[in-house]
Amino acid sequence: MFPESLKADEMITVKLVNYIDNRSELNFQFKGEYYTLDPILSLQEGVNYSLTATKNNDLxxxxxxxxxxxxxxxxxxxxxxxxxxxINVNDRAYLGAMEFLIEDKKFIRPVNQLPLEDYLKGVVPNEVFPSWGLETLKAQTLAARTYAATHTSEIIDDTIRYQVYGGYTWxxxxxxxxxxxxxxxxxxxxxxxNAFYSASNGGITENNAHVWDGKSLPYLPVKKDPYDPIHPWKFNLHAVQIPLNTINWDKPLWWKETVEKNQDITSSMKSWLQRNGYPGDIKILSIPHFELSNKRHESERRIKGSITxxxxxxxxxxxxxxEQLVLDDVAIxxxxxxxxxxxxxxxxxxxxxxxEGTYTMKGRGFGHGVGMSQWGAHIMGQRGNSYKEIIQFYYPGTSITDINNE
Incomplete structure (x- = not known):
């Protein structure tokens, strides 16, 4: 059942991360009259303000x-x-209240609070193309509202970790x-x-338990999707990124001037390594082993792989x-x-x-594939399906309920 307080005018609280990143200084200004919780602190409309975090956890x-x-x-x-x-924070507008607090003792983290329905107006055009048909946008709205409605009691953020929220950009x-x-x-x-969705499922949906473990939900089955446009993709990765025999160890700037062949991929490898026990600068030399197990889920998705x-x-x-990192027969x-x-x-x-020394991977889809395919919903809308038909296809056995009448 729904919580008694869950209505369309429910408030939602969002940490601003996506467009702010981690900053120790930011700028803001506002239009209209705003007040603070400090009775002696009065700020003026239209003034450009800056906030800087100090080592003493002050602003x-x-x-x-x-x-x-x-x-x-x-x-x-x-x-x-x-x-x-x-309120404009670093030139992006937001409605509602805003709290600026210090995070991790060095970053300023804005936290926006506003009504659920206006939050959604800043989510939907950032999750799908706002130029798509109205029925597809309605289906996306229901998925986004359902997701948000189950997170009103917590602080979410504005990234793909939850839902991408662009503020008052409607x-x-x-x-x-x-x-x-x-x-x-x-x-x-x-x-x-649990109204999961992803960009494209590659032609077949995935069950939640295959991605996040836990109980398999009946409204998130594995089934063929004739509407998803498949979105094939591939990438190449050189097994040898930096040949050791090409490094001039005596050259003063050799570290700076030595770069990998696939920097778009090796930058991800470096970030992962730095987060997992290897702080400091890293140069990727080679990937001598990279393979995927042939074992697959019912949805045809791979389960395990190995990489060195x-x-x-x-x-x-x-x-x-x-150094050498070896991941052998691990979850993909x-x-x-x-x-x-x-x-x-x-x-x-x-x-x-x-x-010839290069790995080539080919696949389909973009994202986890659970629940609604956003591109599939777009195709359904183009073919004349209503948002209710889109919802029923991607979440079979569900109903559409008005939370104001609960």
Whole structure:
């Protein structure tokens, strides 16, 4: 059953990460009247303000000819909620309230709070193309609203980890899709579903248990998708990235001037290694072994694989070590981050072959493939299907429920 407080005007809280990144300084200004929780702190409309994080976990606020030190956080609340009141953070507009706080003792993290329906107006055009048909946009809206409705009690962020949220960057058709489906969510046995979706399933959907373990959900089955445009992809990876015999060890700038052949992929490898026990500078030398097991799920997606990476690891004091990472017969989701999700686009891999020192992987789809295919929904909409038919195809056995009537 739905929580009693869950209505279309429910508030949602979003950490701003996607467009802000990790910054120790940012700028903001606002339109309309805003007040703070500090009765003696008054800020002015239209003034360009800057915030800087200090080592003492304080914020330095500058603007309007003033410099102030703020303890803990700065909260800005509009005198009334409407579209004339908005805050621009690093030139991107947001509605509602905003809190600026210090994260990890060095970054400023804005946290936006606003009504659920207006949050969705900033999500839908960032999850699919706002130029797509209205029925597809409505289907995306229901999936996004259902997802958000099950996360109102927590703080989410604005990245693909949850849903991409662009603030007060709205488009006519996507806004119309939100307004015309106000309060509608997807339910199964009178409870909001886990409304997963991805860009493209490659022609066959995936079950949630194959991706995230846990209980297999009946409304997320494995089945052929005749609407998904498949989206084939491939990438090449040189087995040898930096031949050791080409390095001039006596040259003062050899480290800086030595680069890998596939820098788009090796940059992901370096980031992964640095997060997993190898801090410092890294040069990828070679990938002497890379293969995928032939074992597959019912959805044809791969389950396991192996990869070996040899690299140079430069420590802080300048010592350089030869290191080797060996992942042997591991779950494939341990390998994909090493390549990068925008390159190794899905686990629906048709082939991985090595020829003349180069690995070539070919596959289909983009994303986990669970639930709705956004491109498939687009094709269904083009063919005249309603948003309710799109929802029923991708989440079979579910219902559409208005949370305002619960």
């Amino acid at each position: 330095i606020l500058k603007g309007g000819g003033k410099t102030l030190r703020i303890k803990e956080s700065l909260v800005l609340i509009p005198s009334k909620y409407d579209y004339a009141h908005r 488009y006519k058709n996507s806004t119309k899709a939100v307004e015309e489906t106000r309060g509608e969510v997807i339910t199964y046995q009178n409870k909001p579903i 990476i040899q690299f140079l690891h430069r420590l802080a004091e300048g010592t350089i070590l030869f 989701d341990h390998i994909r981050p090493l390549i990068g999700g925008t390159i190794f686009k899905s686990y629906l891999v048709d082939s991985l072959e090595k020829s």
